[in-house]
Amino acid sequence: MSLSLYNTLTRRKEAFAPLDPERVRMYVCGPTVYDFAHIGNARPVIVFDVLFRLLRQIYGPDHVIYARNITDVDDKINARAAERYPDLAPEVGIRTLTEETAAQFHQDIAALGVLPPTVEPRATEHIPEMVALCNLLVARGHAYVAADHVLFDVSSMPDYGKLSNRSLEEMEAGARVEVAPYKRGPMDFVLWKPSKRAGEAGQKTAEPGWASPSGITVAGRPGWHIECSAMAEKHLGEVFDIHGGGIDLAFPHHENEIAQSRCGHGTDVMARVWMHNGFLQVEGEKMSKSLGNFITINELLATDRFGQQRWHGRVIRLAMLGTHYRQPIDWTVDRLVQARTALLDFADLVHGVEAAAEPHPEFLAALSDDLNTPSAMSIIHGLAKSARRNTESAELLKSSLRFLGVYDNQSRDAFAVGGAVRAVDSAKVEALVSARLAARKRKDFKESDRLRDELAAMGIQLKDAKDPKTGDIVTTWEVQS
Ligand code: AMP
Ligand code: ZN
Secondary structure (H helix, E strand, O other): OOOEEEEOOOOEEEEOOOOOOOOEEEEEOOOEOOOOOEHHHHHHHHHHHHHHHHHHHHHOHHHEEEEEOEEOOOHHHHHHHHHHOOOOOHHHHHHHHHHHHHHHHHHHHHHOOOOOOOEOOEHHHHHHHHHHHHHHHHHOOOEEEEOOEEEEOHHHOOOOOOOOOOOHHHHHHHOOOOOOOOOOOOOOEEEEEEOOOOOHHHOOOOOOOEOOOOOOOOOEEEOHHHHHHHHHHHHHOOOEEEEEEEHHHHHHHHHHHHHHHHHHHOOOOOEEEEEEEOOEEEOOEOOOHHHOOOOEHHHHHOEOOOOOEOOOHHHHHHHHHOOOOOOOEEEOHHHHHHHHHHHHHHHHHHOOOOOOOOOOHHHHHHHHEOOOHHHHHHHHHHHHHHHOOOHHHHHHHHHHHHHHOOOOOOOHHHHOOOOOOOOOOHHHHHHHHHHHHHHHHOOOHHHHHHHHHHHHHOOEEEEEEEOOOOOOEEEEEEEOO
């Protein structure tokens, strides 16, 4: 079976040939563990799980190494830990938060039928490797120490920007960020930074810190990009086969991973194939907390107050795989309902049937064509059509469903759960919110209170704040949990 994969680096679909078929190596950027993973985060986890299964099928389960990291050093983590555990020492608070969040993540994605990766490296357990890579980059003239930071000098890499297809001139012209005075070039990025002490620059608690690279005497911490370069090298080597993540990571995260790893090791590539999943939006809109359409995996799986589970994990997984991984996906309740209907039907058909030893060859061929899950699903639907009359079809159907991870001996009833996850008509909410603001402005408080109550009945909570510049009242809203 020949596998072809779309490579972001070359912008083409290419025949895949591993460097070493005995050790096929894949790295995927994992979660930053400070909060529940959302349904967008579930997309790369599911997509690359399907690829992991396919690689194991082709090269043998013992010949694939899949590393998916856990980012447990990050500004958002520090801030959240200080907020949630103000009474604990910062390092204890951070450890507690990251352990809790990682455990929750594992529980959530296990329900989605995701296999554990071969290794799951944590940033905090690879600090010496990160320091060593910083030192190597400085020694090779690709990085410099300034104001207790280590910075990557992008001008030292002639093809910086190749992955995301931008030239350095373009990037510099577009750089609107305020450039720190210690940077030599505006696009130079941080490999290592000093850790703030308590009391410094409005800092409530001290940031975690480690012994810094050569030439820096204060404690510091790694930047996000160097974390992945160091962990990938440790577990997969200087050059490996596949690197994946969401399309939002292509720039700057992956571009910078490439710069660090290639310049550190003097190699032509970091990974030979770069794969990116498209973005997920919810009911036609970008997912965001303020729009009230922010959906966590946990909340889709949760039981409601009647003890009824909302959606079965495999239904969520099937709903995700209905769209090709490179396309954007619109996450809707409709999509979940359709996936549930299909799975109920499949479960009926394969109940009591012995699964075939291998999935249908055409099904595997469809997946081998750049993970074409919609086409693989149409093979599955074809098998389902003939499964009632034809035992062989039923056996192949069961084996193919198992391969895809959407069916694993669940009883039919397991899939039958499902209720509408609150979908908010944000246009209507916005209209009511502005009507209420207008009522307040004309001092019609009776009407403004009535509108607030109407919104509350829809599960919408309002927050009024004064715009510090204009003094106007600005209202934001969120869905009550
Ligand atoms: P983060 O924790 O934000 O670094 O994201 C973890 C992974 O989820 C990365 O591979 C992101 O690209 C991916 N991701 C985040 N949001 C979305 C989304 N809305 N749609 C698809 N992938 C996403
Ligand atoms: Zn990464």
